[in-house]
Amino acid sequence: MSTTRPDTMPVLVADIGGTNARAGLITEPGREPGTVFSRPTADFPGLAGFLQAAMAQLGGEHVPSRVICAVASPLNDDTVRLTNAGWTFSISATRQTLRLDHLVLVNDWVAQGWAVTRLSESHRVQHNAGHPAADAPLLALGPGTGLGSALITRLGSQWSVFATEGGHISLGITSRREAEIALYIHQRFGHCSAERVASGVGMEAVHDALRAIDGHPPRALSAEAIARKAVAGDPLCAEVLERFTAALGSAAGDLALATGARGGIYLGGGIIPALGDAFDWTCFLERFTAKGRFHDYLAAIPVYAIQHPAPALLGLSVYLEAQA
Template sequence: MSTTRPDAPPVLVADIGGTNARAGLVTEPGHAPGTVFTRPTADFPGLAEFLQAAMAALSGEPRPMRVICAVASPLHEDTVRLTNAGWTFSISDTQRRLGLEALTLMNDWVAQGWAVTRLVEPQRLQRKGGKPAADAPRLAIGPGTGLGSALVTPCADHWQVFATEGGHISVGITSQREADLALRLHNRFGHCSAERVASGVGMEAVHDALREIDGHPPRSCSAETIAREAVAGDPLCREVLAQFTAALGSAAGDLALATGARGGIYVGGGIIPALGDAFDWNRFHARFTAKGRFQDYLAAIPVYAINHPAPALLGLSVYLEAQA
């Protein structure tokens, strides 16, 4: 059932990623937008310009007066810095500039977490594990430009979604090769987090570190190129992808243990759908469950691949429904 009046203006929802920015109109909270406006984030100098372009492309009458955006950033102050997008802006100034009644920002993985509460087959594809525990938390996690995560918890007859910084836990190490890699990344960045390996920027950093370890000259390489060359059979790029997959599985397992997420692990982000069949779910799951005495505990947890074209936009719509 719709929670908006028939004559109420639609709400513009937007998902601002490090690579792409998406927006759509919600006319019925709880349902994903029918049409999605997508552009490279780098095409715009800031949030206001992107929202203006999205409104021009999507809206007729009545004009949206409320906007809610999912962004990859801590949200504690009026000034927001989106490092991966290269944007810095004031929430209040942007709201005034666009003449909006309300401009709300939400952590991008909180939006993904709200989507998790609504996904059904085939919007989620079970890759591993058993049956979900209905009364247990769920974990949303995924690599894009960075590595994001959120905790989704049942609360009476509704859900609560909490932002986490799970991507910044220390990377797991199971071999000398991984230890050498982690030490190189630690020396370069001051801390070798899971995100330093299991993300787009992580793939690039791992590529650089492995070339240095193996005595090869430096060679700048984007995450997209690394993935493409890995699929084509390049040995070094294949190892980068293997390190990426192992680090992601290890981090997901650690977070599942820390949160009791027996309701399921939902893996999203932009990289895994782009990899398609080249992503090794067996390697991921082997590291996910490689936790000694708790291997069986983790093996029982279902692991899902998020298979929705715009999960953050769906999540923002579900959030609007929950607030109404």
């Protein structure tokens, strides 16, 4: 990861997801961009192409020389492979191609985590009766193309956000039906993670699994189509949505126990807002707290839905402010 000075403005911030990529200009750290450039990630072969298009749209005569990107991928070295988007690129080569002074990459859920520290009351909705424990960690997670998460901690007035790979914990199983689905997915992919059920790619995998288990011929459907048919009353797609919701609740509960995130669980990602009233919060919360002796421990944790239109871009701006 490169380093950047937040005192040089403007800075282009970009959120590169498995499905959509967004960008905006930051003129003051801590404040969100006024205009957002958004395109499907698949419209571009890699990061350089998207950033060039964003700069052309947003930069005008003042093309920024500093860029910070949130990407849906672990960041361990110069080569980045976006887990669910099919992009592979070099950070240094991209910087040189675009003639940037600085190019910084952070995990996309680190950006979401920084946004959580700055959300207004109007940009979050609480869905249970829990209360935040003072000075306890917070957890941000949510389903999009994949399932991402980040841990947020506070020491005095200072926040820290840590990338995690919580979506890749093994799926918790509570019934024979779930065991059959998990076995099918495990045989197909070598591991049945929470993401393989509680995400866009997970909904597609569960749909395939249920058709096979119930003796139906294969029929590929996108996550968007599955959700649409579920809302319209298709019984198999409705079960996919139920399994998705239950798995998400179970994973959130496991991660809350593992991290002690009694300060609050913040759910983001693209799928829950897209589902709107079709997302079953009762099912989610039942599975979130279904941990035996620790039911009451989890029931006391507030669970919020993030309703900001571009939280990762806000989070990158807050991250810039924190670096100052």
